[in-house]
Amino acid sequence: MEERVLTxxxxxxxSETLKAYRDSGGYTALSxxxxxxxxxxxxxxxxxxxxxxRGGAGFPTGKxxxxxxxxxxxxIYLCVNADESEPGTFKDRLLIEKDPHMxxxxxxxxxxxxxxxxxxxxxxxxxxxxxxxxxGALREARAAGFLGRDVLGSGVDIEIHVHRGAGAYICGExxxxxxxxxxxxxxxxxxxxxxxxxxxxxxxxVVNNVETLACVPHIIERGPxxxxxxxxxxxxxxxxxxxxxxxxxPGVYEVRMGTPLRALLDEQCGGVAGGRRLKAVIPGGSSVxxxxxxxxDVALDFESVAAKGSMLGSGGVIxxxxxxxxxxxxxxxxxxxxxxxxxxxxxxxxxxxxxxxVLWRIERGEGQSGDLExxxxxxxxxxxxxLCPLGDAAAMPVRSYIQRFRDEFEYHIRERRCLxxxxxx
Amino acid sequence: xxxxxTRARINELFERYPDRRSAMIPLLLLLQEERGWLSPExxxxxxxxLDLPPVRIYEVATFYTMLRTRPCGKYLLQVxxxxxxxxxxxxxxxxxxxxxxxxxxxxxxxxxxxxLMTVECLGSCxxxxxxxxxxDYHENLDVAKLDKLLDSLT
Ligand SMILES: Cc1cc2nc3c(=O)[nH]c(=O)nc-3n(C[C@H](O)[C@H](O)[C@H](O)COP(=O)(O)O)c2cc1C
Ligand code: FES
Numbered sequence: 001m002e003e004r005v006l007t008x009x010x011x012x013x014x015s016e017t018l019k020a021y022r023d024s025g026g027y028t029a030l031s032x033x034x035x036x037x038x039x040x041x042x043x044x045x046x047x048x049x050x051x052x053x054r055g056g057a058g059f060p061t062g063k064x065x066x067x068x069x070x071x072x073x074x075x076i077y078l079c080v081n082a083d084e085s086e087p088g089t090f091k092d093r094l095l096i097e098k099d100p101h102m103x104x105x106x107x108x109x110x111x112x113x114x115x116x117x118x119x120x121x122x123x124x125x126x127x128x129x130x131x132x133x134x135x136g137a138l139r140e141a142r143a144a145g146f147l148g149r150d151v152l153g154s155g156v157d158i159e160i161h162v163h164r165g166a167g168a169y170i171c172g173e174x175x176x177x178x179x180x181x182x183x184x185x186x187x188x189x190x191x192x193x194x195x196x197x198x199x200x201x202x203x204x205x206v207v208n209n210v211e212t213l214a215c216v217p218h219i220i221e222r223g224p225x226x227x228x229x230x231x232x233x234x235x236x237x238x239x240x241x242x243x244x245x246x247x248x249x250p251g252v253y254e255v256r257m258g259t260p261l262r263a264l265l266d267e268q269c270g271g272v273a274g275g276r277r278l279k280a281v282i283p284g285g286s287s288v289x290x291x292x293x294x295x296x297d298v299a300l301d302f303e304s305v306a307a308k309g310s311m312l313g314s315g316g317v318i319x320x321x322x323x324x325x326x327x328x329x330x331x332x333x334x335x336x337x338x339x340x341x342x343x344x345x346x347x348x349x350x351x352x353x354x355x356x357x358v359l360w361r362i363e364r365g366e367g368q369s370g371d372l373e374x375x376x377x378x379x380x381x382x383x384x385x386x387l388c389p390l391g392d393a394a395a396m397p398v399r400s401y402i403q404r405f406r407d408e409f410e411y412h413i414r415e416r417r418c419l420x421x422x423x424x425x
Numbered sequence: 426x427x428x429x430x431t432r433a434r435i436n437e438l439f440e441r442y443p444d445r446r447s448a449m450i451p452l453l454l455l456l457q458e459e460r461g462w463l464s465p466e467x468x469x470x471x472x473x474x475l476d477l478p479p480v481r482i483y484e485v486a487t488f489y490t491m492l493r494t495r496p497c498g499k500y501l502l503q504v505x506x507x508x509x510x511x512x513x514x515x516x517x518x519x520x521x522x523x524x525x526x527x528x529x530x531x532x533x534x535x536x537x538x539x540x541l542m543t544v545e546c547l548g549s550c551x552x553x554x555x556x557x558x559x560x561d562y563h564e565n566l567d568v569a570k571l572d573k574l575l576d577s578l579t
Binding site for chain 2: 075084085086087088089090092093124125126127128129161163164165166167168169180181182183184185186201242243244245246250251252282286316318320324329332333335336339340423424425
């Protein structure tokens with residue numbers, strides 16, 4: 001179950017330094033790739049490894065890289081998505097602060113594979129410390145010849161820059177990230193064209209999550225077959241889970257893909273805090289449908305979680321015990337998406353604050369009969385009707401809270417008070 | 426006026442991008458760090474540096490929550506109000522700050538020392554409740570730790 005690949009250095013003193021990274025074999029994958037492999041070889045290994053994007057959607061990484069058109073004469077860009085703003089997710093921050101060179105090496109390998117000479121790490125503005133650590137790692141890597149002109153005498157140029165955001169969840173969405181990097185408001189673009197064809201500065205662009213790229217050096221070093229064998233078919237590797245809420249030992253856990261959620265919670269995290277009973281678990285960040293306590297015998301891979309009606313998402317696991325009011329949990333989640341809607345699309349701009357208002361009204365004991373039908377109809381009218389999935393990210397959880405905890409919502413409306421108490425403090 | 430030292434840092438920023446406009450957010454963060462907030466005058470200067478009309482600066486400055494178009498206290502207390510923090514005591518942390526400082530969300534103490542803001546998830550949910558004070562995260566807070574923290578800020 002537990003398998004420390006990405007987190008193998010974490011906890012060691014000085015793990016963020018070049019020396020510590022090299023002592024554990026760091027940058028050998030990059031040296032080998034530049035000497036012995038063509039860019040296509042690197043991409044082909046990543047494809048065979050079964051690596052899928054860790055940013056939320058689980059798109060096969062090798063396939064994404066293959067969409068970059070060849071021979072256009074344009075620059076090719078790589079954007080590393082370090083926006084980490086899906087509530088309940090705090091794994092990329094750990095990698096960035098504690099093992100930044102792994103992120104740098106993975107970025108350099110991906111850049112080599114797609115023919116990119118200049119990559120940007122887009123890091124959320126609040127991660128002031130993380131940005132500083134990354135800048136330090138980039139300076140060290142440049143000085144040691146792992147970045148810059150003619151990397152390790154290979155004739156290949158790879159430059160990586162840190163770019164700080166300034167507080168906007170939507171900039172985690174890949175086209176909003178690109179707009180923001182171009183110095184504009186973070187407004188998602190209409191797709192197609194996809195970034196692989198028209199991305200940053202109108203050039204072919206790959207956007208990958210931090211954790212996705214951190215897997216790449218290990219795939220090159222230990223082989224795609226080894227990586228694939230860590231998880232079920234089409235779910236290669238390990239996965240970082242950020243576990244928070246009512247749990248005995250919150251934190252970031254690295255387990256093999258396909259590990260049962262129950263084992264993660266009970267064996268790794270010590271179960272529900274205070275020996276209380278479990279009520280609900282969000283498995284993949286606040287935008288995915290909630291699971292009930294009866295649903296946690298599920299393998300943590302993309303297909304199995306989807307079969308339970310939720311999503312693996314970013315691996316942000318939020319645990320709620322028996323005292324938690326699900327109406328309030330839904331309202332807090334809805335408030336977030338209402339706050340973060342970029343305002344471009346009417347269903348999302350108008351619908352998310354409306355959902356939030358109705359949920360708080362129910363929570364306060366001022367709900368009206370028909371409010372649940374109203375909320376569910378808003379979910380229908382937002383879902384799939386916007387430029388980007390932010391509206392879906394609001395509609396999916398709200399619908400799931402009502403469907404799976406409907407008796408609690410009805411009690412709130414009928415009795416004008418709450419069934420549960422003490423979950424929020 | 427933009428100092429020579431700041432100019433040098435801005436020029437470094439420009440080298441990172443093929444298009445100057447990409448330096449927008451880093452530039453605004455830099456100016457805000459120096460001046461505390463982005464006044465209309467600062468935004469006009471930023472526009473000159475980037476060779477863009479002031480509206481292009483203003484539309485960005487009003488989009489991102491970390492960019493401030495109003496002055497703020499010496500210490501900006503940003504309290505996470507998202508789900509994970511709320512489940513482990515975030516609401517109590519907010520109530521305690523409000524009571525102790527006598528201000529609410531968006532307000533500044535009369536002496537200009539503290540500004541209180543509730544914010545969404547700070548990416549630190551496993552160590553909640555979290556309050557970000559200027560650039561620094563303070564994690565696993567409770568009332569006693571909070572009092573110690575506030576005592577240390579003057
Ligand atoms: C509203 C929204 C927010 C997102 N936030 C993030 C984020 O914070 N970090 C991230 O890596 N991906 C985020 N994504 C997913 C990205 O759009 C993109 O799919 C991802 O970065 C691709 O990288 P991957 O293939 O390596 O997963 C978000 C998507 C949406 C729709
Ligand atoms: S919920 Fe507070 S940091 Fe994520």
